[in-house]
Amino acid sequence: MDASIPLDRQLCFALYGAxxxxxxVYKPLLDRLGITYPQYLVLHALWEVDGRTIGAIAERLALESSTVTPLVKRLAAAGLVxxxxxxxxxxxxxxxLTDAxxxxxxxxxxxxQTVFARTGLDEGGIAALTAEVQALRRALAGDEKA
Known part of the structure; x- marks a missing residue:
């Protein structure tokens, strides 16, 4: 593909827009909880398995430890971890995790629930789209499991 393809037909632009x-969609919901989306991801990783190391959280989220550390510090300051x-x-x-x-x-x-409703997709559609996006991410990252 070359740069002369209109933006609306470029995968990168579609993914960026999505x-x-x-x-x-997430921002106002997370604002009410007092956390950011990256902080939500850290909490979600801990809801899956509490007591993870910074490195394990970073690995789970495909981030660097140096990115996760300040997120965890802010969550600790908020009394959540x-x-x-x-x-x-x-x-x-x-x-x-703390009790909070x-x-x-x-x-x-x-x-x-809110995000699911906003997509207009059924459960099968969400599962299929998620699987395709995950496969794309793995392929772009050079993951052998792609």
Missing amino acids: SMAMTR TRERAAQDERQVLVR GRAMRGDSHCLA
């Missing part, structure tokens, strides 16, 4: 639209050095390796920082962080899981339940 990402921006998704952010606009705690941070502590791992006893077996003090270079690692364990992140655990666990409670936010229930408070954020409406996020998925």
